[in-house]
Amino acid sequence: MLLIRCPWCGFRDQSEFQAQGEAHITRPEDPYQLDEEQWGQYLFFRKNPKGVHYERWVHVHGCRRWFNVVRNTMTDDILATYRPEEPIPVLSDEETNQPT
């Protein structure tokens, strides 16, 4: 089980949270201008990386607020958590190059 730092509440047990998938996917400005391919890409196609993953979580059994997590999907190590309005953290190679 993961210990997750909510940017508002501090470290809490994973059972208080829900994972909500890849972060930083921006809704297209004008969906009506998109063709099927672009709309499908936006809705369904994901990076699904083996390694560093930027993702959204929600503190559903806590403050109910959304935030972002950087996690290594090979080790499940959480590298950073940050609020939606905060800039995307830049991680050094050392930080992201977690042992497998």
Add this chain to the structure above:
Amino acid sequence: MAEASKAYSIFSLVRNSLNYHQNWQRAWRNPQPKQDYEVVIVGGGGHGLATAYYLAKECGIRDVAVVEKGWLGGGNTGRNTTIVRSNYLWDESAALYEHAMKLWEGLSNELNYNVMFSQRGLLHLAHSVHDMQEIGRRGNAIYLNGIDSEFVTPQQVKEMVPFINLECRYPIHGALLQKRGGTARHDAVAWGYARAADNLGVDIIQNCEVTGFQIEENTVKGVETTRGRIGAKKVGCVVAGHCSILAEMAGFRLPIESFPLQALVSEPVKPILDCVVMSGAIHAYISQSDKGELVIGAGSDSYTSYSQRGGFDVIEHTVGPILELYPIFSRLKMLRQWGGVVDVTVDRSPLISKTPVNNLFFNCGWGTGGFKATPGSGHVFAHSIKSGDMHPIADPFSINRFNTGALIDEGAAAAVAH
């Protein structure tokens, strides 16, 4: 299939028993990869080996290599809970899984290998009014597709599973029964297909990881592997857990995310449970293997991961309801617990598809329940690779459905757990 001298039979068993079983032939060769093949299959699990077998057996393509990064059946083929059923809601799924079911029914004979397919019956429990409505809708849809399914009462469930607790926190209102459902021995499926394919001339190359694709003018020409380049006119990727990684090597994305899925088995006990009991509502799946272990499948974790480890809370959420339903199991010790990586699409249906790269085909995204489809998946995929156009049963499972919107939504249909 097998040459007479190599075929397993009562006579070969007697002959070899006289030699204290020391002279059995190897089940398959261990060849060096050739420079070129007509078809290279990436992934030596059940689906990949089945694809190779049907390519050689039915499509007349014997110049085939199966490249596997580990050992045969060492991925999700060896990690699943071995359940076979075809009680799906949508017509497209029903056609695919029932196609597989029909192949299962003759598979041991076809492969000359005992895959221990046991149609012991499969109960899907309903715990609420909503569950009853769901099995009502799905059961009738299955019936209209000509697939066996029966509604049974709580009393009939009790007759099948006398020690079940009907009046518990998850009361049983009824169940959907597929009598033709059951289990098969997962390793034997991989080994049986491998042996039969090898017999037809397919090269099975283990410890050979694909590290890239050779693509010229948007057409695949071969694969780069840890054992060198292998040329191919056509490449079929049949991997579980890492299809997004392979797709990235080929330069495109898939509508897939990968999650941990866990299972556990108990210490072996005398026969007590002679059918499969599943409950989608509470993520509890249980059956008893021929060794006597209770095989329990859990739900998947909510976050993506390639760690092959899931959270302990998921096990708790599975074991808790199982003990509510079957208090008799409360003293059993669990022997093993493990996790695998499952590639899940948004609609919980697989991808059997062409890709943006010519002559490169993908068969993946089977999510939490691909084992049951192994023969059918390999069969339709082999015919699709052979002709270059997707087999009619495979056609609706194109990647393109995520652009057109023609999803096959087994997730919302709740026929499967996830």
